[in-house]
Amino acid sequence: MEQFTRRDYAGEGITGPVPSTPWAWVQQWVDDARRAGRERADVPEPDSLSVATVDPDGRPSVRTVLLRRLDPQGPGFFTNLHSRKGQALRAHPQAAATLTWPAIYRAIRFEGVAQELDREEVRAYFDSRPWGSRVGAWASEQSAPITDRGELEARVAELEQRWPDRGQADDVPLPDFWGGYLLHCDRVELWAGRRSRLHDRVVWTRDSPGPLDEDGAWEHRLLQP
Numbered sequence: 001m002e003q004f005t006r007r008d009y010a011g012e013g014i015t016g017p018v019p020s021t022p023w024a025w026v027q028q029w030v031d032d033a034r035r036a037g038r039e040r041a042d043v044p045e046p047d048s049l050s051v052a053t054v055d056p057d058g059r060p061s062v063r064t065v066l067l068r069r070l071d072p073q074g075p076g077f078f079t080n081l082h083s084r085k086g087q088a089l090r091a092h093p094q095a096a097a098t099l100t101w102p103a104i105y106r107a108i109r110f111e112g113v114a115q116e117l118d119r120e121e122v123r124a125y126f127d128s129r130p131w132g133s134r135v136g137a138w139a140s141e142q143s144a145p146i147t148d149r150g151e152l153e154a155r156v157a158e159l160e161q162r163w164p165d166r167g168q169a170d171d172v173p174l175p176d177f178w179g180g181y182l183l184h185c186d187r188v189e190l191w192a193g194r195r196s197r198l199h200d201r202v203v204w205t206r207d208s209p210g211p212l213d214e215d216g217a218w219e220h221r222l223l224q225p
Contacts (some may be wrong), residue, residue: 011105011139014200018220022188022204023072023213026108029190030070033101042103049077052096053088063086067099068125069117069182072213075099075110076117078125078180080142089114089181097183105193112185112209122179127169134172135159184209189223199225 002070018024030046033102047067054060063085075097089095093115100107126134138156146152146203163172189203201223210217 008021008195009105009197009199010018011193013192013194013201014190014202018202019217019221020211020215020220022185022190022220023211025190026188027070027211029106029108030067030099033099033104033106036101036104040103043101046099046101048099049075049101050098051077051085052098053085054092054094055084055088056091061085064143068180069171072211074112074183074185074209074212076180076182078117078122078178080137080140080175080177081116081179082177083144085218086179089116095181095183107191108188110183110185111187112183114181114183117182118178119174119179123174125180126174128179131165131167131171135163137178138172138175185212186210194225197225201225 033043033046036043045066048064048066050064052060052062060172061084062155065077065079065085067075068078081090094112094159096109096111098109100106102136114115126137129137135156138159139152165171165179186207186209187203189201194200202220203223204218206217206219
């Protein structure tokens with residue numbers, strides 16, 4: 001029989017009165033994870049966000065992106081709009097996303113409807129990226145097949161010559177195929193690991209998507225592990 005590595009989760013769990021909306025705890029947990037990422041080696045990328053979509057044939061797919069927006073409207077990320085996830089969200093905007101931090105025994109699950117971000121916000125974020133990342137957004141036809149790594153590197157070299165790094169935000173133009181999504185949530189769950197797999201879970205739900213801090217719009221309950 002295969003030998004598994006087993007660890008008992010020594011988390012603190014969820015304590016204290018549960019707030020009427022998920023926002024305060026979502027914000028606090030993300031802040032805690034980011035602080036742990038600065039102070040500990042075992043939380044290397046606290047903004048890793050797993051995003052699940054469904055394609056036009058009903059086939060699910062999940063991938064990891066980076067959380068690049070978080071406010072009471074919901075979590076958000078940026079991507080190539082022609083990618084597999086972009087095509088899936090265009091067909092079925094319903095999506096789910098998870099932030100998971102195994103080292104601190106916590107996770108947040110979001111479910112709702114994804115909405116494409118407006119171009120002004122996309123441009124502002126794109127212009128804030130490092131020059132190499134902006135060139136890379138043009139070079140990669142995300143999710144499309146490629147012959148080998150050399151093909152991609154040749155494309156990058158060509159674009160670096162076209163748009164040299166002058167240290168300016170407008171060195172590289174915003175691609176029309178590059179954008180972002182905001183997940184308007186109707187369900188948010190916080191999970192906290194405890195010993196003997198007797199974890200804590202609390203979920204907030206509402207009838208329709210809306211702000212995470214809207215009083216009176218959310219119902220919450222505890223779930224069994």
